[in-house]
Amino acid sequence: MQIKDISRYVDQEVTIRAWMYNKRSSGSIHFLQIRDGGGRLQATVVKGEVPDEVFELADGLTMESSIIATGVVREDKRSPMGFELAISDLEVVQMAEEYPLQKKEHGVDFLFTNRHLYLRSESQWVILRVRATIIKACIDFLDQRGFVRIDSPILTPTSCEGTSTLFETDYFGESAYLSQSGQLYNEAAIMSLGKVYCFGPTFRAEKSKTRRHITEFWMLEPEMAYYDLEANMELQEDLILHIIDQVLKVHGEELCGVLKRDLNKLSGVVKPFPRLTYDEAMKKLSGLGSERGYDEGLGAEEETLLSQQYDNPLFITHFPMQQKAFYMKRDSDNPSLTLSADLLAPEGYGEIVGASVREDDLKLLEEMRKLHNIPAESLAWYYDLRRFGSVPHSGFGMGLARVVAWLCGLHHVREAVPWPRTLTRIYP
């Protein structure tokens, strides 16, 4: 019997294998708040209605002790869940030692040093399940559209983008690096399979210390042959809408009840998402009082300012080529711009997707490589893709943690990841 199915067992005797997460007592009645991984329930132990030894056992239960409780399910409005278990028998599997986490507030440092215990708190229980639903929504969505999942290597010989800092490891006496993107490998795979995606961990050794950054995060990277920028953005819109739809369907109640998320902000998202070119965005920003220079790019403050103008996610397109990676195809109408698009989440959650059309012409790609000072050796195999049946293609990368943070309304992406790795934390 699982707590989530409790309503089907009213007036029946059931046995629940659970943990204590709180206990309140009124002298002759103990109120045990229990959880079994799938839900939460209040159980009562009433003096006189159970053997004295069972009552004494309940009296001595500590926070987070593991128990097996047997009793009759009752519908009762006085219970926080509407149902409660009238315990008749109780077995203690393990009496927990003094539990470090309390019902009251804690600091960030303490919580993440105790991440292995913090995972048990109700907010984290909701977040982790929303995260799993988002992952499933992504995979279902792409699979239904004919994508093939192709895993990219995590150990790589060199940087895919050449700019960000990489984690270096020893590979039998040579240097290898933890992947920061599977994109280049995806580009090879689409020449066989048409539409592919990889989904796995990526690593950035950037010394970033903000609410939007962690050093290890999961990224969904679809890559599509013959997709131009517009088709690419439409795919993103449908993906985001599918994710929101699934999350609201499965977790709407918990998001609202436990995380206090304003669901109207999510259910109000509709396509098409507004699109601004980089030039238009900079003009709009100066109209909003920003003094950001054209070449300075969009800072976090500017991204927030822009996204606050809309209820929907917002595409910024056609970034100057100096600001973007070497493989991005330039706009034939204005070669100083790239065929690129960043998707900014509403409410200041920042960039959740980065997309571009990839340069499919070998000569133009080589020009860009030189401009970006990337060594030619590392790209030999990649250049082959432009020699043997090159086609226009595009793709994007979506940061899972940021999407989870946005949908759950979290203050920091570390809350959206089971075991966050940050600049200052790799334990536990």
Place this chain on the structure above:
RNA sequence: UCCUCGGUAGCUCAAUGGUAGAGCAACCGGCUGUUAACCGGUUGGUUGCAGGUUCAAGUCCUGCCCGGGGAGCCA
């Protein structure tokens, strides 16, 4: 790397340069419907580390360590 704020009981925080304290947790006791239960009591401290100023330092100064928030870069 830079800017900024902080480090005092297990946790969250107080304490004009002058006797280190509260709430929660834990422990003991009370309560037959609790909702972060409540009420009474008890226990709990090398004030991050090392120096310095002073009659006197948690408090002022210097250096270091650790953490939070932010910048740049990015998803």
